[in-house]
Amino acid sequence: MAISRDDVLHVAGLGRLDLSEDEIGRLEGQLNAILEAVSKVSELDLSDVPPTSHPLAVVNVLAADEPRPSLPLEDVFANAPARDGDHFNVPPSAT
């Protein structure tokens, strides 16, 4: 299952990476090499094996519905690249 240039572009779109031309070319080769190596997992027939999404069998870890202090505004915006009053300022986003 080889990765085409179109796949690279599609995935870069999903991952929001504005890749340069030569990056696209390089990644196409590298991803194919890596995928070939990792595709090894499909050799195994694990149809009846349950997946592990967690190393520990812990359940129902919950917090009581009691407010804790939020951050002071100066901390909220301490690392903000652009601020408009008490809002984070971003370029227009279409829904």
Next chain:
Amino acid sequence: MPEWEPVIGLEIHVQLKTRTKMFCRCEAGFGGEPNARTCPVCLAHPGALPVANEQAIEWTVKLGLALGCAIAPRAVFHRKNYFYPDLPKGYQISQYDEPLCTDGRFVVPGADGDAEVGIVRAHLEEDAAKTIHVGGATGRIVGAAHSNVDFNRGGTPLVEIVTRPDLHTAEDAKRFLQLLRQTIVELGISDAEMEKGTLRADANVSVREVGETAFRTRTELKNMNSFNHIARGIEAEVRRQIELWESGGEVVQQTLDYEVKSDTVTPRRSKEEADDYRYFPEPDLVPLEPASELIDRLRGELPELPGARIRRFEPKLGLASAQVIVSGGLSSAYESLVDAGVPERDASNWLANEFSALGADPGQIAIAEMAKVLLIPGLTRDARREATAASISDGFSAAGFIDRVAVADTSELEPLVERILAESPGQVETYRAGKQGVLGYFVGQVMKETGGQADPKVVNELLLQKLGS
């Protein structure tokens, strides 16, 4: 011309009124300076981790039980991955193939029996933040100069309810939503107000020829923020689809916005990236396994459901009034008035008409005193209006109204009626010529002379009797 059957399913989002957010302990709910209710978790700072809100989970289970759902022995949170400025982590923590509540049924009492709406699922997720689009020539999103983001709402617990396509008219959809809303409000888990956005509903709409068993292509209808808009939006979309099919066209799957002013639907500007949410189990959270003791406890706490209550009120009130009382949130006021001796119909008429006109909170009614007022025979309309207005003010007493009864004694009214008829031979002529409407004029005259103190019913009878002779 074939006969068309609309097929409607709803997707409802309900903001829970927990004190804190779903995955952090910032205060939830309205109020607060922009971004003042945020922390490393709901701002998605590097390294911050979610911790699930126990109250939100219990309330979701409770709602699931009220919707007749099965509560999953094991539920899992998934990450729904996509980019948007109001989604700080770049993914929404939601539920995917292992939701908390599945496969329920919600009963909406109707004239021709109960309409049963299947519930596919009810799951828990987090709300997005608020993006305010600033500037731009038209002020419309596309032309916006920039966007401002307020993360206060981000992370508020949100229950998503998905129904089966069991609804077939816009009216049914509206009535379903009103009853669902009332149920949610009575469970005490959300104020579920569409205006505030704490209750939001999208509709999946398709049409098919009556008798057709397969579904045709459906569209998703958004941006409707009142029960009436939902009904009108669905009607507009149904019209559009029928016209399309009948003109030999094809309905294409798409998301549409309902524009209230033009009463039309318009396609949404689609994101440049095709949706591919790449769901996978949220590794920062552990699975939920609601204990059977918890489920039993919550089931025990369930109140009588509005649907059942409508059926209980129906024999005395008739279906329509029962629906108004229950979906209008007037049930307990109604029952208290009846307990205080007010006849069912009188109580329901007063609540549904006179009281509702005030737009006041029925919880405020001084029930005992108002019941006395409603029981005064032949109270004048003005007195009744005053009493209604005063019924929610504290210290309200029926005492001042007992003597303000209308004159119903014919011996007092008869001479007056005769005089008025004698004084206006012309009108009497027109009446006798068949213009029944003139009766109103005579009634008005009598009421005027008695300063509104006459009982209109009695006056009517007298007039008819005299004019008939």
Next chain:
Amino acid sequence: MIDTLRLTAEEAMAMLERGDVSGAELRAAYRAAIEARDPELHCFLTLVDGDACDGVPIALKDVIGTKGVRTTAGSKILDDYVPVYDSTVAERCKAAGLQLLGKTNTDEFAMGSSTENSAYGPTRNPWDLERVPGGSGGGSAAAVSAGLAPWALGSDTGGSIKQPSALCGNVGLRPTYGTVSRYGIVAFASSLDQVGPVARTVRDCARLYGIISGRDECDSTTVEVPPVELPKTVDLEGIRVGVPTELNEAEGIERGVAEAVRQAIDLAAELGADVGECSLPRSVEYGLPCYYLIAPAEASSNLARYDGVRYSPRVDADDYYAMAARTRNEGFGDEPKRRIMLGTYALSAGYYEAYYGQAQKVRTVIGQEFADAFERYDVLVSPTSPTVAFPLGERTADPVAMYLADVLAIPPNMAGLPSMSIPCGLSEGLPVGLQLIGPQFSENRLFAVGHALEQAIDFDTVPERLR
């Protein structure tokens, strides 16, 4: 005169208690060592001048969030990021009075095995400046081995504590998943990330683990842990030591490495351990591919938050999507981009079952294989890394070759098991690491076995060129 090359944290603690030395004097000694050797090693990305605490000094890997102290995760996208909150482990270090020396170099977002993927330049191996210290935690490992810090914290997703410890001649513990809080740790792969200690002795390792471990209400995946027992015993009577064939005979294991490990195993037998062979057929063969599906998939999601809205330098554009895409493309280096691409692909429509879904099932298989092995053995042993420290630049052009550096360290990680690397000798004049693997929550047993072997092996942790 304090010899930071030899002073253990335990000794430093004792000196402070006796009043033989002040916290300020200790700090000064390490700062002097840093000024003398860090210019050539480049272990530190940020140095901290003065600290509220005055206990034993410590260095923290730069993925560990520190309130008010720049935390870059080795990435340009966090170049100017100063956390407004402390990670739980940083908080616990403070509570224990440990004074922060600075933040150590790491592969960008802890993605790498040589620290060459750091956006701020590589760290060099104190044993041979032309070689890598391993990674991603090369900064912490090199700092400890060069006496720039008595101990340090690292993070281990696919070997980032164990492998650099092996290549630098330190003791490094990757604890049981869930025993140390991840709150405030710049996330790489959430179901694998674990913070752990890097030190010069097993006892120091145990002490530091005792300070940072335990349930944290801010991390839903943490649990209570049994109290830490400082190891004393020097024999291995009654301990059943398993030698997994595949982990010890995997292709690519250098002869010198195999030899040093073999000698350590013989020593274990002399110390009274019952040594036997066992097998983990699929864990080793499929562990690495499994890891390189799960870790990038989770990483692709964990790195989505860097969109230039709330922090990180922004590359502007006239709409949000373009701004985010440019900010990310300029801010991330090649390795994070590779993993975002790989992980996004592995999760995308149509491929989930074949890749991420299948990898999660392989994880179950690996867990089962280890569980079976632990029916018969108390600990399993193997080399930590197939090779000693390799030359700078040797593998940077070949991602797959670089990934192979962790082929032996990854399998226990997939099962959430604790594992520890201790130095067991030299090959070509470079340190060799012995990996000890135990069942979940068996840290105390690893400390005991590690301590006994450590005493018997008597490895000199000071790099020859610095003696």
